[in-house]
Amino acid sequence: MSSLAVVIVSGLSGGGKASILRALEDVGYEAVDNPPLTMLEEMICRGDRKLAVGIDARTRGFDANDVLNAITRLQTNPGLRIQLVYAWADDSTLLRRYTETRRRHPLAPQGVVADGIAAEVVLTEPLREHADLVVDTSGLPIANLRRLIERYFGAGSDQARMVVSLVSFAYPKGLPREADLVFDARFLRNPHYDPILRPKTGMDRDVAAYIKADPDFAKYFSLLTGLVELALPRFVQEGKRYATITIGCTGGRHRSVYLIEKLAKHLTSCVTAKSADRTDDPCWQVFVTHRELASEGNGNSFLSDRPVARRDESDLDRIAQGLSVQA
Structure with missing residues (x-):
């Protein structure tokens, strides 16, 4: 009996977590964003299909070590295959995204966005250190982010490798x-x-x-x-x-x-x-x-979605054009 795939997506606010959740939803995962941390284990254990769960500083009762402890307990269940994805971007990209969207940072609702970013980096660092996959979305087009997620978690991915x-x-x-x-x-x-x-x-x-x-x-x-x-x-x-x-x-x-x-x-x-x-x-x-x-911007060199086994030179010209990744 195959194990049930569960992807927990965390990271910095504005780092692309929502885009990753949408990409996982497109490849067959049921996506749940920001559930109370106390409900995480029960929700996952009761699931009957592939599940993607978004958890970040907005999550009620958020504590990085509590999240890691919950993942450790869930990994003892042979019927589950748990993976942790951490999304982030550099400070200048995060600041630009907050300026463009005019959103408030969850850790600095009345203060300076840069202070909120710095606090969240410290708060979520344990998750980044233990993540199975760390995704840097700084300057990464949304189309390429989607294909990256499809590569790792889509139907064509080889989970054994x-x-x-x-x-x-x-x-x-x-x-x-x-x-x-x-x-x-x-x-x-x-x-x-x-x-x-x-x-x-x-x-x-x-x-x-x-x-x-x-x-x-x-x-x-x-x-x-x-x-x-x-x-x-x-x-x-x-x-x-x-x-x-x-x-x-x-x-x-x-x-x-x-x-x-x-x-x-x-x-x-x-x-x-x-x-x-x-x-x-x-x-x-x-x-x-x-x-x-x-x-x-060298299109023929944007190879983030190119598997090496594909040797056809024409593949180098199949370049994705997309918008900047947003949270």
Whole structure:
């Protein structure tokens, strides 16, 4: 008998929780937003269909540790499969969203919105630390957020496999907060200083050849893949459903992009080999995101919904256009 899927969605006010709940509703979940915390366990245990529950600072009796304790008790029920999703955005994005909607922050009804945001970050931090999936909606188009939720929780998702997200980024713009593993590619030779290669990206062949020509590239990539191959099976053994591996460089356009693409192909080949040898190996699904290329509006590089197994180049041109994510 299969277990009943339950997704608890929390996070920062204005971080996209309501959008995630709507996306879950579209893939077959019954969505309930902001029920009293005292009713949470009874409501979930009595459910007979997939359920998505929104809980945040507005919830009556909200306490992050109480929520985590309730989840721990629910996870002892073999008939339930509980997952916790935490939605957030950076301070500037949250402030802009509150300015646009003219809503009051639940923790600063008469005060400064920034103070309410700071208080809520502290209040919900335990949930972020224990979340199965952390979603950064800063600058994420609503259409891509919906497809992200469909990827993880929709009918086509493979619940037996851990989802591995590979993310390239630029160090000056900050580390991805959802990262489980972070690698630094800034010591490799930089195509930025070649005027012909500068406007290109790590997905172009001549850029790739330039980076591979670094005398330390092969050794570095071998060490990187060795560590990843050591960590991922242990993540699976621990029951981890999502893992994020990030590689950063200075601009997030060349070295990190190429390394993420190469790592993605490597991990995909590992999945293929394992599947051929062991039909019971849960393995993992691999997806790619190039954060800085996406933020530049480079449509052909907005790959947040691209599974690596899909090799057709035309897939890179299927870009979603959407509005900014709202709570």
